[in-house]
Amino acid sequence: MSLITAIKTTRPPAIQNVVSSLIILYILRNFCTHMSETHRARISEGILERMERLLTKVRTASLKSKNSGLRRKKSKEKQAASDPGDSKDAITTQPIENEHDELQPTKRVSRDFSISTTPPAIYGSTFSLAEGPELIAVEPLPKVSSRRSSMSKPGRKPSLQHVGFQSPELEPEEDYPAPVPAPGPAPSPARTDSTKTPKDHKGHRLPSIASLISNITSSRSNRPARVSRSTTTVRKLAAYKAVSDNFPTNRPAYIAIGSGSLMLQVVEKLSQYSYSQLADITFVSTGVASEHIMASYKLRPITSLSLLSPETKIDVYFDTADKVDDNLNCIRGRTGNLHLERMVALRSECFVCIIDYNKRVPTLFTMGKSMAVEITPESYFYAIKKLRAVGAIATLRHGEPVISGPCITQRGTYIIDASWPALGNADSEVEVLAEILKGLYGVVDHGLFYAGKGGWNGRPHKVYVGLSDGAVNSLG
Numbered sequence: 001m002s003l004i005t006a007i008k009t010t011r012p013p014a015i016q017n018v019v020s021s022l023i024i025l026y027i028l029r030n031f032c033t034h035m036s037e038t039h040r041a042r043i044s045e046g047i048l049e050r051m052e053r054l055l056t057k058v059r060t061a062s063l064k065s066k067n068s069g070l071r072r073k074k075s076k077e078k079q080a081a082s083d084p085g086d087s088k089d090a091i092t093t094q095p096i097e098n099e100h101d102e103l104q105p106t107k108r109v110s111r112d113f114s115i116s117t118t119p120p121a122i123y124g125s126t127f128s129l130a131e132g133p134e135l136i137a138v139e140p141l142p143k144v145s146s147r148r149s150s151m152s153k154p155g156r157k158p159s160l161q162h163v164g165f166q167s168p169e170l171e172p173e174e175d176y177p178a179p180v181p182a183p184g185p186a187p188s189p190a191r192t193d194s195t196k197t198p199k200d201h202k203g204h205r206l207p208s209i210a211s212l213i214s215n216i217t218s219s220r221s222n223r224p225a226r227v228s229r230s231t232t233t234v235r236k237l238a239a240y241k242a243v244s245d246n247f248p249t250n251r252p253a254y255i256a257i258g259s260g261s262l263m264l265q266v267v268e269k270l271s272q273y274s275y276s277q278l279a280d281i282t283f284v285s286t287g288v289a290s291e292h293i294m295a296s297y298k299l300r301p302i303t304s305l306s307l308l309s310p311e312t313k314i315d316v317y318f319d320t321a322d323k324v325d326d327n328l329n330c331i332r333g334r335t336g337n338l339h340l341e342r343m344v345a346l347r348s349e350c351f352v353c354i355i356d357y358n359k360r361v362p363t364l365f366t367m368g369k370s371m372a373v374e375i376t377p378e379s380y381f382y383a384i385k386k387l388r389a390v391g392a393i394a395t396l397r398h399g400e401p402v403i404s405g406p407c408i409t410q411r412g413t414y415i416i417d418a419s420w421p422a423l424g425n426a427d428s429e430v431e432v433l434a435e436i437l438k439g440l441y442g443v444v445d446h447g448l449f450y451a452g453k454g455g456w457n458g459r460p461h462k463v464y465v466g467l468s469d470g471a472v473n474s475l476g
């Protein structure tokens, strides 16, 4: 509003109306750019026509005004020549419209466009009425556009060039024409004319797109064939090999399936055996998840260890581990079924552990990972305090979301995730920690599966390690 008021106070009425209408129409036109294509096209056409007519009027009015101003000026000059003493007054009392006949070089009238007398040279959407003594152009202010499109406009440079930077990846190839070969010995194909070669702001020569592409393709062709496999693949290969190597031959047989993420692959492989090979096998699970997997493959699991007679031994137990050290001692039970896993392991003739190479460590706790310690809910405050007292960084495992409270296992117990500094290589170190944990009231079980002087405590008999190249290493 203040702009229109300013125009009113400083321009002749004809120009005031025209310029005000022009501004309103232009604002309307900009508003129209937010409308649908069809509406915009239709409305814009009408507006443009009106603008053309109005601008013609502006130009005519401006011309008339200027001419009358010039006439008045000349008559004043004549008058001043005849009466030099009045010349100062003549300048100060000049009619106000004379000032506005000369439009300001660039007068901003809104945030989005300006009215300018400068030639509309560079912006594609400039509306101009180029004929006449004064060039009046309504120029949209330059909008931020994609770098490539702004570069394609004649006379414009990408802004980064202003600080001396040229990105070879973004420059169009034609910006850097191939050098004309000089007479004489043929130049090396990698060299280009130094005057045409793009350079960075420090003057270092930048490679052309062609050379970058050729470098990439040649380095690809020289690259050795990729041999590493994904972790999922190598784990699956290890699981399949573990099953085929350890499928029991005696009948009746008992096979336990653990709670690790590879149990799907183990069950998948087992299901490939014939009906007669599977007929006399009883399957034992260490958790609800593996029970469901077995049931979906029609492997008929038993749901409780107590259904096995006291003298029954499980022929083979397949499961995973979190970490396995050089002596095959391991940390297990991240899934929270560690006590049942221990009981199954202790009743098994052969515990076959399946891992990928990422889980192999020289000594336990090397990687600073935590181990699950299963506790009774009642012992929580006491047990966590005691665990911290024996050097653990210990936290209660929460459910999801955290506000739902502690993570509660199938047996109604809690899990504390605890870590210690890396243990030494000797079996005794693992055994010492295990004995401390076993001696804490409230601790139901812990994740150390080991063999020490005191006896065998669930250390795997065999470990199948899926290696990065797809091979499977069998340990034990």
Ligand SMILES: O=C(CO)[C@H](O)[C@H](O)COP(=O)(O)O
Binding pocket: 258, 259, 260, 261, 262, 319, 320, 321, 322, 331, 332, 333, 334, 335, 336, 337, 341
């Ligand atoms: O006790 C375990 C599975 O019964 C493992 O220690 C463990 O949780 C490994 O899980 P994943 O195979 O998913 O890495």
